[in-house]
Amino acid sequence: MDLPTRHKALLAPLRRAMRDFAEAPVRAALEGLFAPDARVRLCHPFGDRAGPEALYEAAYAPLLAAFPDLERRDYIVVAGPTPEGEDWVGCAGDYCGTFARPFLDIPPTGHLASFRFHEFYRFVEGRVVEMQAVWDLPELMMQANAWPLAPGLGADRRAPAPATQDGLAPGPYDPEASEASRAHVVAMLAAMIRHPAEGGPEVMELERYWHPRFTWYGPAGIGTARGVRGFRAFHQIPFLAAMPDRGRRPEGTTHHFFGDGPYAAVTGWPNMRQTLTGGGWLGLPPTGAEITLRSLDFWRMEDGLIRENWVLVDLLHLHDQIGVDVLARLRELNKARLGFDPQTGRALP
Secondary structure, eight states: OOHHHHHHHHHHHHHHHHHTOOHHHHHHHHHHHEEEEEEEEEOTTTOEEEHHHHHIIIIIHHHHHHOTTOEEEEEEEEEEEOTTSOEEEEEEEEEEEEOOSOBTTBOOOSSEEEEEEEEEEEEETTEEEEEEEEEOHHHHHHHTTOOOSOOOSSBOOOOOOOTTSOOBOOOOOOHHHHHHHHHHHHHHHHHHTTTTTTSSGGGGOHHHHEEEEEEEEOOTTTOEEEHHHHHIIIIIHHHHHHOTTTTSOOTTOOOEEEEETTEEEEEOSSOEEEEOOSSOGGGOOOOOOEEEEOEEEEEEEETTEEEEEEEEEOHHHHHHHTTOOHHHHHHHHTHHHHOBOTTTOOBOO
16 A cells, blocks of 8 residues: 555544544544654644644544534545655545534534634654644634624635545555646746736736636635636735735745645645735734744646635634734624623623
8 A cells, every 4th residue: 555545544543533523432543543742733722732632632622512413524635745755644624513512712503513624644654743733713603603803805605525526535646646736736836926026917827727717715704716816806916915025935934735646735834924014904904013824725636727726724823913812802792692791891601
């Protein structure tokens, strides 16, 4: 068995345990898969952890308490080596179930709710030694009618599974096709960062890389965009107006690119550094602050072009860097629903 296929097979017991989520089997699967001192890098507010026990207690225990019938549903599972010699598996999907109790003070709906995840696992000698994960917590806030910040400019809709329904790539690994997918995405991103420093939108040559019916599935708070025009109108133009030095500040950033057949993926913690010098993006003011972004992405190729792109960004971490506590704002917004002391104005425990 080739190494990427083996790594996906090693991850399968954890995915199965999380499909019908219960504490004992999930803990056992984590202990069997992760190195005891594995580096766990989770989205805000969970932070960095070490080892499977800390991962479960910080993230999965409170999630299961809020969703007693919790399920994990993957629609992309891809793996491959990076040019630097690391071996990664990337997964995209949804956590879902009955939202019965508060989660991070997000008020429960009592109904089926879900949110996207992108999770990446680095393997060494058959064990996970590093995990990087972004959960789309704003998506859950929006389902609870509790998003406390500006609405996204893109379409507010669920990101679907790949149109070809082949995201659960079982193997065997195809090195030639996988490298072609990875190289296409890397070339596309290299061309993209030429704008605006080196010229207008034409220098990006997006039509050379993207399918005419390309869809960009952005995170909740930004939204989904269709085609080059939609991507530029609803994401890129406001993004670059706010941070025109995008791609010009690589210090302190990392990128782990790999391909798997018609798919390519990247993770990095962080993988972008830029300066918030303009206003408007996400409703943020031009603070002049230097910020970093954690963007975990998947692409699907079709006819030699990118047809679909799934993107998650740790937006709560972004806001935290400029002094905006989204969860505190959420609690203020939802005082009446959560219950609060009229004398202090604070939510009741």
